[in-house]
Amino acid sequence: MTSIPDFNLSCPFPIENYPQVLMAHGGGGKLMHQLIGKMFLPAFGNPMLDSQHDASVFEAGGQRLAFTTDSYVVRPLFFPGGDLGSLAVHGTVNDLAMAGARPLYLSAAFIIEEGLPMETLWKIVASMQQAAQQAGVQIITGDTKVVDKGKGDSLFINTAGIGILDHPLKITPASVRPGDAVLVSGDLGRHGMAVMAVREGLAFESAIESDSAPLADLVLQLLRAGIEVHCLRDITRGGLTSVLNEISEASSLTLQVEETLIPVREDVRAACELLGLDPFQVACEGRFAAFVPERETERALAIMRAHPHGIGASRIGSVSDQRPPRVLLKSAIGARRILDMSSGEQLPRIC
Amino acid sequence: MKYLDEYRDAAGSHKLAREIARITTRPWSIMETCGGQTHAIIKFGIDELLPKNITLIHGPGCPVCVTPLELIDRALAIAAQPGVIFCSFGDMLRVPGSNRDLLSVKAGGGDVRIVYSPLDAVKLAEQNPGKAVVFFGVGFETTAPATAMAVYQAARKGLKNFFLLASHVLVPPAMEAILRSPDRRVQGFLAAGHVCAVMGWEEYIPIAAKYHVPIVVTGFEPLDILQGVLMCVRQLESGRAEVENQYSRAVRREGNRPAQQIVGEVFQVTPRKWRGIGEIPQSGLGLREAYAAFDAERKFGLGDLRVEEPSECLSGLVLQGRIKPHECPAFGARCTPEHPLGATMVSSEGTCAAYYRYRPHP
Numbered sequence: 169m170t171s172i173p174d175f176n177l178s179c180p181f182p183i184e185n186y187p188q189v190l191m192a193h194g195g196g197g198k199l200m201h202q203l204i205g206k207m208f209l210p211a212f213g214n215p216m217l218d219s220q221h222d223a224s225v226f227e228a229g230g231q232r233l234a235f236t237t238d239s240y241v242v243r244p245l246f247f248p249g250g251d252l253g254s255l256a257v258h259g260t261v262n263d264l265a266m267a268g269a270r271p272l273y274l275s276a277a278f279i280i281e282e283g284l285p286m287e288t289l290w291k292i293v294a295s296m297q298q299a300a301q302q303a304g305v306q307i308i309t310g311d312t313k314v315v316d317k318g319k320g321d322s323l324f325i326n327t328a329g330i331g332i333l334d335h336p337l338k339i340t341p342a343s344v345r346p347g348d349a350v351l352v353s354g355d356l357g358r359h360g361m362a363v364m365a366v367r368e369g370l371a372f373e374s375a376i377e378s379d380s381a382p383l384a385d386l387v388l389q390l391l392r393a394g395i396e397v398h399c400l401r402d403i404t405r406g407g408l409t410s411v412l413n414e415i416s417e418a419s420s421l422t423l424q425v426e427e428t429l430i431p432v433r434e435d436v437r438a439a440c441e442l443l444g445l446d447p448f449q450v451a452c453e454g455r456f457a458a459f460v461p462e463r464e465t466e467r468a469l470a471i472m473r474a475h476p477h478g479i480g481a482s483r484i485g486s487v488s489d490q491r492p493p494r495v496l497l498k499s500a501i502g503a504r505r506i507l508d509m510s511s512g513e514q515l516p517r518i519c
Numbered sequence: 520m521k522y523l524d525e526y527r528d529a530a531g532s533h534k535l536a537r538e539i540a541r542i543t544t545r546p547w548s549i550m551e552t553c554g555g556q557t558h559a560i561i562k563f564g565i566d567e568l569l570p571k572n573i574t575l576i577h578g579p580g581c582p583v584c585v586t587p588l589e590l591i592d593r594a595l596a597i598a599a600q601p602g603v604i605f606c607s608f609g610d611m612l613r614v615p616g617s618n619r620d621l622l623s624v625k626a627g628g629g630d631v632r633i634v635y636s637p638l639d640a641v642k643l644a645e646q647n648p649g650k651a652v653v654f655f656g657v658g659f660e661t662t663a664p665a666t667a668m669a670v671y672q673a674a675r676k677g678l679k680n681f682f683l684l685a686s687h688v689l690v691p692p693a694m695e696a697i698l699r700s701p702d703r704r705v706q707g708f709l710a711a712g713h714v715c716a717v718m719g720w721e722e723y724i725p726i727a728a729k730y731h732v733p734i735v736v737t738g739f740e741p742l743d744i745l746q747g748v749l750m751c752v753r754q755l756e757s758g759r760a761e762v763e764n765q766y767s768r769a770v771r772r773e774g775n776r777p778a779q780q781i782v783g784e785v786f787q788v789t790p791r792k793w794r795g796i797g798e799i800p801q802s803g804l805g806l807r808e809a810y811a812a813f814d815a816e817r818k819f820g821l822g823d824l825r826v827e828e829p830s831e832c833l834s835g836l837v838l839q840g841r842i843k844p845h846e847c848p849a850f851g852a853r854c855t856p857e858h859p860l861g862a863t864m865v866s867s868e869g870t871c872a873a874y875y876r877y878r879p880h881p
Contacts, residue, residue, distance in 0.1 A: 185858060188626040198857055368635065441523065443635075444610075444867055494879070501532040501741045503564020505877040511613075511856040 196405025196451070197510040201414075220418065221340055222266040222402060225333065234269035236260060237328035245292065245323060247366045249358070249377030250453070252325060253295035258382050258453055259404070260329040261303045265384035266400040266456060268339040268391060269331030271303060276327050277311040281320035292323065303382035305329070331384075335391050341418030343398040348487040349465040350423060351458040353386065353472055354379065354480035355431040356408055360450035361439045370443075376435050381454030386475045390458070395468050399459040406509065407449040411457050412495045413509040419493075425485030425507070426498045445514050448507065459487065526740030527563070535745035536568035539752055546572040547755050548704050549748060550697070550840055552690060553711030554581030554868025555739045561873040563741045573748065576704065576840035579693050580711055582658040583610055583866035584838060585793040586686045589826045591616040591862075594655050594684055597819050598629045604647060606640040607655040609633045613856075613865040617826050637662075637669035644673065644681035653682045653815045661713045663687045663804055664778035667785035670806065670813050682815035685805060688791055690714050691722050692802035697839060698730040705840065707751040709737040709744065712766035719774025723762045731760040738766040785810055794862060795828070795835025834861035837870050844874040851880035 192199040209218060216224040223236035240256040250258075257274065264271040276296065280289065300307055307327075337343075358379040365376055383402065390397055399419075401411045408430065416423050432440075432447045440447045454477060460468050465483050472478030495507040525531075551557055557577045560566050566575050579585055595616045598605035605621070612621040612633065625631040630650075634640050637654050644652035656666035666687065673681040690711060697705055710723060715736045723734045733754035737747030747765045754761060764770055782804070791803025806814050828835075832854065833847040844850050844863070854860040856875060863869035874880070 188623065190622050190626050192622065202857070370635070437523075499563045500527040500529065501563050501565070501568070502529045503567045505562065505564055506879055508876050 192511060194405075195510070196407075196410050199511055200406075201509075219340060219342075220414075222263040223269065223329075223331070225267050225269070232333035234264050234267040234331045234333060235328070236263040236267075237326065238263060239324060239326040241321070241324050242363060243321065244363070244366050245288065247363050247378055248375040249362055250380035251292060251295050252323060253292035254299040255380055255453060256325040256327045257296055257299035257303060257305070258380050260327040261305060262383045262402045262454075262456070264329050264331035265382075265387040266339070266402050267331070267333070268335060268337055268387065268397065268400065269333050269384075270388055271305045271329055271331040271384050273308045274300065274305050274327050274329045275309045275311075276307050276325065278313065279320055279324040279326075280312070280314045281322050282314055282317040284322050289323070292325075299382065303384060337391070337397060339397055339400055341399050341415050344415060344419040344421055344459045344487055345398060345461070346421060346487055346489040347462055348398055348459045349462045349483050350412075350425060350485040350487065351460065351465070351468060351472070351481060351483050352403070352408065352431065353383070353456050353458070353478045354454070355433045355436070356403065356452055356455060357432055357436045357440065357447040357450035359453040360407070361436050364443075365439065370439070374435065376433075376439065379452050379454040381477045383454060383456055383477060386472060386478050387456075389471055389475060390468060393467070393471055395464050395471070396461055397458060398461070400456055402456040403452045405451050407447070407451055408457065409446070409448045409495075409507055410509050412507060415457070415459070416493050416495050419487075422488045422490040422493050422496065423485060424488060424496045424498070427500050429482055429484045431480050431482050446510075449510050449514055462486065523740065526738070526742040528742065532565075532568060532741050532745055535742065535749055539573065539745070539749050540570040542749075542756055543570050543572055543752055544756060546574065547706050547752060548574045548576055549707040549709060549751050550576040550578045550705040551709040551737070551744070552578040552580040552694065553709075553714070553739070554584070554866070554870065555713070556580070556709060556711070556737065556744060557870050558868060558873045559739050559741065559744060561877045565741055565744055568745070569748065573752065575748075577837070577843070577870040578697070578840055579793065579796065579838040580659065580690065581838075581863065581866050581868035581870070582662070582686075582688060583614055584834065584862040584869050585688060585796065586611075586614070586657055586862065587792045587794045588617060588828055590684070590686050592826055593816065593819075593821050595619060595621065595624055596821055597653055597684065597815060598624045598631050599627065600819070602650055604630045604632060604643055604650050604652045605655070606632050606634045606643065606652060608635075608657065610865075610867045611655055611657055613859070614862045615859050615865070637666045638672065641669050641672050641676070641678070641681055644678050645676065648680060651680050651682060651818070653684055656683050656685045656687060658687055659690055659711070659714050660687075660718045660782075661711075661716070663782045663786065664717060664775075667781045670785045670810055671781060673813060674810060679812075681813060682818050683806065683813050684815040685786075686791075687786065687804035688793065689788070689802050689804070691726060692799050693793065693796075694726060695730075696796065696799050696802075698726070698732060700839065702841070705732070707733045707755055708735070709747045709751065710734050710762075712736055712738040712743070712770060715764075715766065715770045715774065717775050717778050719772050720762050720764060720770065721772060727760050727762050733760050734762045736762070736764045736766050736770050738769065793838075795838045829860050832861035834863040834871065837863050844871040845878070845880065847871075851875060
């Protein structure tokens with residue numbers, strides 16, 4: 169038997185704390201970041217992975233390319249404003265867009281549970297095809313696996329994507345500078361509340377529809393207009409709070425945002441109030457945060473607002489070098505507090 | 520948002536804060552009883568608007584936090600059993616028992632489900648006749664009517680597989696326990712608006728008189744809380760000790776009679792142990808004999824669980840308002856929401872959770 173030197177066989181994750189994986193380890197909050205930081209990064213570590221961006225950028229044949237992957241396990245498969253298929257395209261396209269890449273090709277892998285109605289699978293596939301066409305990408309390779317009844321939850325999809333960078337900018341957290349403005353591309357929290365409302369059978373006056381959308385076109389318009397984009401991050405699991413904390417940590421800078429400037433639709437706010445959830449921690453699937461120099465704010469907002477997926481774009485705050493680096497929120501009544509990342513899933517409250 | 524934005528108005532908040540500062544002539548300590556109020560205070564930074572000589576003491580009003588450890592351990596033991604569907608409100612799931620929480624039981628294969636209403640658990644019992652469906656009924660007077668209704672419905676439907684693990688507690692006895700403590704610092708109370716929406720406020724009149732303490736029934740938004748503080752300070756400054764109602768848009772003097780009736784039908788008042796505080800006489804609700812068949816503790820007969828609180832956790836002192844979370848040496852260091860020593864660090868209404876989430880910490 170050959171031994172592998174320098175390979176630590178003991179689990180790097182403190183087993184006494186978490187002998188088992190919990191749902192919170194995939195919730196986009198602190199536990200997920202711990203899992204990535206303590207298990208995946210040390211195991212696979214390399215400079216590109218360590219940058220922890222939505223997509224990794226590398227050079228090949230004199231071209232800068234971006235590469236990313238994501239798995240989609242949402243329940244229910246169909247929700248107001250989207251479905252698993254459209255989500256599997258939008259999510260991966262958006263990760264490429266956040267590196268400033270023009271998405272080119274996707275792969276699609278299906279893990280199907282025995283017994284899934286063909287009709288359902290067809291609806292999902294048709295929706296993927298439509299979403300890919302809309303996003304200007306082609307699905308050029310794939311895989312199909314079927315697992316025993318009870319061994320999968322009807323359908324899981326993994327997509328990977330590759331894109332090309334047509335500009336010289338370095339769009340990463342490390343490029344964020346004091347004095348940058350923090351922008352968001354639209355109202356927050358709709359995807360998470362749309363899915364939760366269907367999943368939990370909560371009937372609101374009118375259905376909240378998901379914000380799921382491909383963002384590459386909007387991002388490319390910003391880049392083509394010559395906006396000096398420092399960093400982009402799509403707002404998914406963990407919501408705005410996770411995004412801001414990730415960027416603050418990675419850039420070692422303080423982000424100050426104002427509660428009254430952050431767009432959240434009325435029905436989403438009401439649903440969050442009712443359930444005791446924080447809309448700033450609820451997932452989106454068609455929104456991103458952008459960090460641009462303050463002088464570019466008005467021009468960037470004008471471009472975003474002219475695009476169907478950026479109508480509600482707003483400036484929500486700014487970046488400073490105040491120490492220690494953290495995320496500060498000016499509350500609705502004018503007091504200041506920190507905006508901390510949640511530990512895992514948000515749990516509905518008692519009363 | 521209607522009915523919310525008008526109570527979160529910056530100009531109105533500052534105006535009330537200025538009025539409080541204007542009439543305050545000496546230091547006063549006021550306790551907000553409800554965890555929802557504590558969170559609003561820390562989240563919006565209401566305490567930062569108040570003059571230095573007004574101290575807000577955070578009270579024991581987080582039902583998750585005061586649920587005794589042995590009951591959590593009981594819940595964990597029941598939830599781990601095969602053939603059981605264990606239903607709970609969401610924020611109970613991360614509360615640490617002696618050595619794990621409900622989320623870990625779920626990860627280990629236990630059928631643990633989040634419900635939004637106790638009646639959802641009754642529905643589950645109907646849909647799963649082969650399983651024992653247990654609802655973890657936690658809360659103050661606010662949620663007791665819904666729990667009572669679930670038991671009442673289960674009885675009417677003749678369900679034999681619905682059980683209640685009851686941990687409902689009552690606010691007035693806890694207020695009295697705090698007022699009787701030898702090092703009492705509390706000079707006035709903001710009573711919990713939603714508890715009073717159910718129970719009314721007549722039961723606070725004898726407490727205000729006996730301990731000569733002003734009690735103001737108060738809501739949960741910044742303007743509510745500031746107005747409640749103002750009304751309380753006005754009483755303190757003029758030497759009055761009365762029950763007043765700030766939250767008149769939701770609370771009537773007599774409360775919600777039908778809700779009280781269903782609680783009275785199903786529950787009786789019992790002594791109850793409060794986590795971190797100890798036993799308080801006549802402070803809990805237990806099932807009446809007529810509904811004893813629905814009692815999960817009887818059904819699962821777990822005997823006498825003896826457990827020790829982690830000695831490092833000072834949540835008892837926090838719950839009684841005797842220390843602030845950051846005065847606990849474990850706070851933010853060995854006790855975080857990911858590795859909580861006590862329930863106050865994880866519940867959505869827990870005081871330690873509020874300080875950890877909204878205030879800078881080590």
